[in-house]
Amino acid sequence: MPENASALHLLLTSDPALREIVWLSLFVSLSATLFAALIGVPAGALIALTRFRGREPLIVLLNALMGLPPVVAGLVVFLALSRSGPLGSWGLLFTPQAMIIAQTVLVAPIIAALTRQTIEDLWMEYRDELTAMNVAPVRRAITLIADAQFSLVTALLAGFGRATAEVGAIIIVGGNIDGFTRTMTTAIALETSKGELPLAIGLGIVLMLVVFAINALAWGARRAGERLAG
Template structure:
């Protein structure tokens, strides 16, 4: 009970250490989702609107990558960014940028797979009309992406939820350095092991609130889409 009271006090009093961790986690996750969207939406559209040999295999691979093990991604990024790795000269290991890279790799397949399915369904529905009007490829993509905007926003929110809850990859490539690369999930794991349950519970409360808001926003987006469609 005292830990719970102390945790609420940390949250309600605006504890600087707690909210510095929250701010870093949000910046890293939002940056990763933005980069993943820039990669995933065009890739999903390309696969949805293009016929090529091995397309089914690419779709299966993309769907499989939605469940990439975070620790494996963290290990791969660690090896790439380590001093002896191919990108070691960039000096990004144990920085927020390394955490953004790892989260982008985890989130991009989710956004790409969901975008591909959404855009492909719309393409099957509107293909005859778009082809009859001689709409070029970029015009088709723009039309379908705009029509699927609510579903795509939901995909982005799903990606953000995955990124915000990530711990395995970011702790490997970020190092959980206090005041620099410590995020909500890594701090919860560390503070729990240290026995500082007040801070761990406080961060857990904030993380759950963020997840709740993301899910509420996704629900609101779906409801808005249903009303427009109706």
């Protein structure tokens, strides 16, 4: 098919426009996953290891937010960053930073919910030993996060997968501006609607390859780490 041949040509010649879009997509999604991990992992561990009024409803809410529609997350961040919004003075709307914020909002609940479950399960296993060793609460949390690190990689991958795959949030807060806020998913949506299938197909292939490569890398690291730690 001519479209496929053109897509292959774009990939093999490493088209600058394609390269720029791929780079921005990776930058936004990896940054969002990093920030979401910095928020979600400690929050999930805290919820797993503490007991307080309202904990159960909070867990239900967190689990529900795993299915937060990207367009809703985008709309919330848009309202916050718009000129009349509470963070309007930051001037971030229609920038890559706004896209990172929107994806962080989307991904943090996923990482927090999966971390909560992972840490709680490991705590059930470790509770007697750590209690008998008189380990202080903060050290307990650090131990559990460290020992659950290979399981938490899965939580990070789930978050990264969500970030790379979504269109709704970043198109609202980023605006899909050519050369500035255009990512693989927004470009695929746009080029498909314009009938420019070669670029859309090329981007689709690159997106799949990137997701596969990062998952393979994380899986390999996890297996190697598990073999060493037991």
